[in-house]
Amino acid sequence: MEAMKQQYVSPQDITGVDESLLILTPLHEEASEKIESKNTSFWSEAWINLRKNPLAITGLVLILIIVVLSIVGPYLNGGGDYAAQDLMNASQLPSAEHWFGTDDIGRSLWVRTWYGARISLFIAVVVAAIELVIGTTYGGVSGFYGGTLDIIMQRIAEIISSIPSLVLLTLLLVVFKPSIPTIIFAVSFTSWVGMSRVVRSQILKYKEYEFILAARTLGASNARLIFKHLVPNVVGQLIVVVSFSIPSTIFFESFLAFLGLGLPAPTPSLGILISDGFKSMLLYPHLILIPALVLTILMISFNLLGNGLRDAFDPKMK
Amino acid sequence: MLKYIVKRILIAILTLWVIATVLFGLLQLMPGGICDRAKLPAEVCDNVEAQYGLMDPLPQQYARYIGNLLQGDLGTSLKVQPSAPISEIISSKIVVSMSVGLPAIILGVSVGLFAGIGSALKRGQWLDNGITVLTVLGIAVPSYVFATILQYVFAFKLGLVPIIYSASNMLSMVLPVFALSLYAISAVTRYMRTELVEVLGSDYILLAQAKGLKHNTVIWKHAIRNALIPVITVVGPLSMSILTGSLVIERIFGIPGLGNVLVNAINSSDNTLTLSLALFYAALNIAIILVIDVLYGIIDPRIRLGGGK
Amino acid sequence: MALLQVKDLHISFKTNAGEVHAVRGVNFELDKGETLAIVGESGSGKSVATRAIMGILASNGYIKHGEIIVEGKDITKMTKTELEDMRGGEIAMIFQDPMTSLNPTMKIGKQIMEGIIKHQKVSKEEAKVKAIELLTLVGITNPELRFEQYPHQFSGGMRQRIVIAIALGCNPKVLIADEPTTALDVTIQAQILELMKDIQKKTGVGVIFITHDLGVVANVADRVAVMYAGRLVEIGSSNEVFYNSQHPYTWGLLASMPSLDSDGELFSIPGTPPNLLYPPKGDAFAPRNQWALKLDFEKQPPMFKVSDTHYAATWLLHPNAPKVEPPAIVQRLRQSFGEKGGVLD
Numbered sequence: 001m002e003a004m005k006q007q008y009v010s011p012q013d014i015t016g017v018d019e020s021l022l023i024l025t026p027l028h029e030e031a032s033e034k035i036e037s038k039n040t041s042f043w044s045e046a047w048i049n050l051r052k053n054p055l056a057i058t059g060l061v062l063i064l065i066i067v068v069l070s071i072v073g074p075y076l077n078g079g080g081d082y083a084a085q086d087l088m089n090a091s092q093l094p095s096a097e098h099w100f101g102t103d104d105i106g107r108s109l110w111v112r113t114w115y116g117a118r119i120s121l122f123i124a125v126v127v128a129a130i131e132l133v134i135g136t137t138y139g140g141v142s143g144f145y146g147g148t149l150d151i152i153m154q155r156i157a158e159i160i161s162s163i164p165s166l167v168l169l170t171l172l173l174v175v176f177k178p179s180i181p182t183i184i185f186a187v188s189f190t191s192w193v194g195m196s197r198v199v200r201s202q203i204l205k206y207k208e209y210e211f212i213l214a215a216r217t218l219g220a221s222n223a224r225l226i227f228k229h230l231v232p233n234v235v236g237q238l239i240v241v242v243s244f245s246i247p248s249t250i251f252f253e254s255f256l257a258f259l260g261l262g263l264p265a266p267t268p269s270l271g272i273l274i275s276d277g278f279k280s281m282l283l284y285p286h287l288i289l290i291p292a293l294v295l296t297i298l299m300i301s302f303n304l305l306g307n308g309l310r311d312a313f314d315p316k317m318k
Numbered sequence: 319m320l321k322y323i324v325k326r327i328l329i330a331i332l333t334l335w336v337i338a339t340v341l342f343g344l345l346q347l348m349p350g351g352i353c354d355r356a357k358l359p360a361e362v363c364d365n366v367e368a369q370y371g372l373m374d375p376l377p378q379q380y381a382r383y384i385g386n387l388l389q390g391d392l393g394t395s396l397k398v399q400p401s402a403p404i405s406e407i408i409s410s411k412i413v414v415s416m417s418v419g420l421p422a423i424i425l426g427v428s429v430g431l432f433a434g435i436g437s438a439l440k441r442g443q444w445l446d447n448g449i450t451v452l453t454v455l456g457i458a459v460p461s462y463v464f465a466t467i468l469q470y471v472f473a474f475k476l477g478l479v480p481i482i483y484s485a486s487n488m489l490s491m492v493l494p495v496f497a498l499s500l501y502a503i504s505a506v507t508r509y510m511r512t513e514l515v516e517v518l519g520s521d522y523i524l525l526a527q528a529k530g531l532k533h534n535t536v537i538w539k540h541a542i543r544n545a546l547i548p549v550i551t552v553v554g555p556l557s558m559s560i561l562t563g564s565l566v567i568e569r570i571f572g573i574p575g576l577g578n579v580l581v582n583a584i585n586s587s588d589n590t591l592t593l594s595l596a597l598f599y600a601a602l603n604i605a606i607i608l609v610i611d612v613l614y615g616i617i618d619p620r621i622r623l624g625g626g627k
Numbered sequence: 628m629a630l631l632q633v634k635d636l637h638i639s640f641k642t643n644a645g646e647v648h649a650v651r652g653v654n655f656e657l658d659k660g661e662t663l664a665i666v667g668e669s670g671s672g673k674s675v676a677t678r679a680i681m682g683i684l685a686s687n688g689y690i691k692h693g694e695i696i697v698e699g700k701d702i703t704k705m706t707k708t709e710l711e712d713m714r715g716g717e718i719a720m721i722f723q724d725p726m727t728s729l730n731p732t733m734k735i736g737k738q739i740m741e742g743i744i745k746h747q748k749v750s751k752e753e754a755k756v757k758a759i760e761l762l763t764l765v766g767i768t769n770p771e772l773r774f775e776q777y778p779h780q781f782s783g784g785m786r787q788r789i790v791i792a793i794a795l796g797c798n799p800k801v802l803i804a805d806e807p808t809t810a811l812d813v814t815i816q817a818q819i820l821e822l823m824k825d826i827q828k829k830t831g832v833g834v835i836f837i838t839h840d841l842g843v844v845a846n847v848a849d850r851v852a853v854m855y856a857g858r859l860v861e862i863g864s865s866n867e868v869f870y871n872s873q874h875p876y877t878w879g880l881l882a883s884m885p886s887l888d889s890d891g892e893l894f895s896i897p898g899t900p901p902n903l904l905y906p907p908k909g910d911a912f913a914p915r916n917q918w919a920l921k922l923d924f925e926k927q928p929p930m931f932k933v934s935d936t937h938y939a940a941t942w943l944l945h946p947n948a949p950k951v952e953p954p955a956i957v958q959r960l961r962q963s964f965g966e967k968g969g970v971l972d
Binding site for chain 3 (some may be wrong): 522524527529530532539619
Binding site (some may be wrong): 158164175255288 | 329337344457459466566570
């Protein structure tokens with residue numbers, strides 16, 4: 001107790017204080033009311049978080065480079081025609097004339113790689129778009145209306161998601177030939193379920209929040225509520241799901257191609273190039289190495305970006 | 319608890335029935351049927367189809383199809399192994415696939431758990447960062463790219479292990495098992511880390527510490543136990559992805575497993591075999607999910623005893 | 628000799644944005660059988676300070692300066708093993724949210740026994756007997772049956788009783804209750820407060836009661852410490868802090884407390900607490916203080932002595948400071964303090 005007392009001062013003992021400052025100062029309302037919270041919006045805050053993550057930014061830059069190359073790349077070298085054969089110059093190593101070399105029937109690997117990347121990306125983006133539309137609608141409706149409808153819709157989703165996409169694709173291949181639409185259909189048929197679950201759980205979370213109740217009392221219609229008020233709150237989560245869906249579609253396509261169930265020749269995709277390269281791997285390793293490298297970089301970049309986005313939208317998960 | 323299990327089983331049966339019915343529908347849609355009418359006289363075809371019961375009205379065919387399924391009769395292969403019963407093909411090939419798949423799952427889960435625990439306990443330190451980089455690679459890089467690299471380096475260049483699988487040589491299994499388990503290792507690691515980090519931040523861990531329990535007791539008895547429960551749920555999808563992944567791995571290492579049969583069936587348009595295999599894969603997936611769900615219910619008292627969230 | 632002494636405690640957190648000075652020089656002590664309430668709004672550092680006392684700060688937090696002395700030993704200098712023995716045994720803790728503070732997959736009996744076995748050094752059988760006694764003590768009926776149940780089979784109030792039983796099982800000398808009733812219904816709150824008072828009477832444990840609710844304080848505390856922006860601004864007996872408060876922040880808290888006899892107009896303190904990344908140099912409350920002196924912005928006021936047990940950190944207590952008129956409610960309270968001689972009714 002004695003030791004503690006030294007911390008305290010009797011009013012009479014105080015010295016060395018500028019007593020001229022012992023005057024009241026009026027309260028500056030605006031100064032004290034100035035709220036210190038960040039004025040940054042949801043988006044700019046997420047962007048600021050993302051910018052701090054060098055891995056995610058690296059991923060983003062690499063993705064952009066690959067996207068640009070997949071659009072303009074084929075015309076920079078090798079003539080731009082992925083099917084053009086030059087049998088005189090077959091199976092060449094990379095050179096000034098053919099930047100990535102040529103395959104066994106003399107097609108430019110540079111052109112085919114970037115054209116293949118274009119097709120792989122195209123399939124993935126379309127699948128992601130389908131997923132978004134179906135998943136958001138389904139999850140939104142299911143979560144918003146709840147009750148029996150929710151139970152039934154969740155059962156259906158459960159059944160659909162327990163069918164492996166491989167099985168589904170196998171079934172489709174029995175009826176149709178492999179093509180871009182077949183692959184898109186097979187992948188998106190089951191993959192929207194994950195998206196709808198995210199939307200549903202977010203909707204359930206936000207449903208009882210006050211601003212929704214407020215909008216309701218103001219007489220907003222249900223459809224308006226779902227799309228104007230709830231969905232924007234879910235968008236962050238959706239971006240994260242999409243950033244993981246794209247690489248998994250790219251992977252699935254290349255996986256099918258590797259099994260010989262991919263797109264028909266001569267259309268290239270990254271998977272087809274790898275599959276073709278595998279056959280002559282021991283003689284011409286560059287034929288598998290280059291497309292595999294592009295695919296790997298693309299996959300890693302999307303994963304890094306996805307992880308970064310997840311942390312950016314939900315900093316506490318870090 | 320009983321109610322929970324019964325409900326899970328009913329859902330599994332329902333799912334399986336839906337898939338079987340879709341398959342039956344596809345069989346009807348198949349171009350050409352089992353008899354090529356362009357090459358064979360109509361009479362012969364009629365005879366063949368009558369023999370297989372294909373002239374019967376649809377409901378009757380459907381009933382027979384479901385009845386056969388219930389008895390485990392999946393029909394016969396037409397092209398890949400002509401007139402071999404499909405159930406026999408499956409049971410003989412699944413053994414080969416399992417001999418690679420099971421070790422891969424066990425390896426994946428056990429290594430993944432340890433890596434995830436280590437990563438979560440050393441959060442933000444070099445071990446965690448190192449493991450995180452490796453898991454990103456493991457998840458992002460396709461297993462067949464890994465497999466090809468492994469095969470090129472260790473089998474072809476260094477000659478440490480055989481290039482091609484052979485049932486008699488255990489060493490030939492090393493690369494396929496390892497290539498197959500990489501994804502599982504990474505996925506389990508990441509999941510375990512996330513769960514454990516979340517549990518470590520929870521109030522009951524704080525309370526366990528506040529009780530004065532030893533650090534190790536807090537970690538093992540309170541944190542890891544609770545983090546492990548949800549990890550069980552990833553084992554289901556993981557087993558399926560390993561099964562799927564084995565398709566490419568079997569091709570790369572020349573393993574005569576079930577994946578190989580499926581690829582052959584599709585490529586040679588052996589539709590009965592393809593559809594039956596699809597049904598088998600779906601059933602396997604559903605069975606795994608069912609087992610995991612029930613297991614989860616048994617382990618988690620909140621489900622076992624009901625009433626909790 | 629006080630049971631627990633906290634001397635000039637400074638705690639900081641390392642964040643991406645920089646060092647957050649969460650606690651900036653806190654002094655207090657706790658005697659045997661006494662209840663000290665620490666009052667303050669969220670972010671005032673009250674929870675951080677008590678977590679430091681338990682040695683369970685978040686991993687980015689650290690004690691920058693100061694001493695925490697329990698039974699003559701300084702916690703800040705303890706080894707890991709010493710800390711483990713101290714936690715529970717010397718100081719036990721009850722947390723805010725009973726819904727999340729129990730391990731969901733462990734039977735509650737086992738959770739109570741763990742602490743008993745560790746600190747009372749008894750066999751499993753004895754620990755079980757003691758655990759069941761504790762369950763009875765905290766008012767759980769059918770303790771033998773409940774012993775075997777899991778947390779999800781209990782209501783929130785029941786769970787908080789179990790958390791209290793866990794804390795008591797360790798035989799602590801000090802019990803820290805971090806907003807133990809905030810997450811509970813009002814009727815349950817009263818029951819838990821009654822229970823805690825009762826237990827203190829029976830066991831003589833010293834209690835630190837953290838809350839943002841002055842109403843709860845009046846009910847349970849012998850002494851009250853008011854905390855703002857990482858510092859104590861006023862400390863004294865309950866009567867002194869209620870009926871003779873000196874710091875304008877305490878005035879604000881008293882005036883914003885809803886009560887049945889208030890004249891209907893509820894006061895609220897303008898503005899928000901300062902950002903402790905950049906602690907202000909004077910009294911942190913000055914920018915929100917209607918009675919702020921120029922000096923409050925320039926220089927940190929010392930703890931002025933009001934009575935032997937009552938201290939407050941405001942330049943208004945300087946002998947030459949202008950006399951100010953506190954809010955009506957505080958004046959009324961002061962009046963009754965004079966009349967009743969400081970007896971709380």
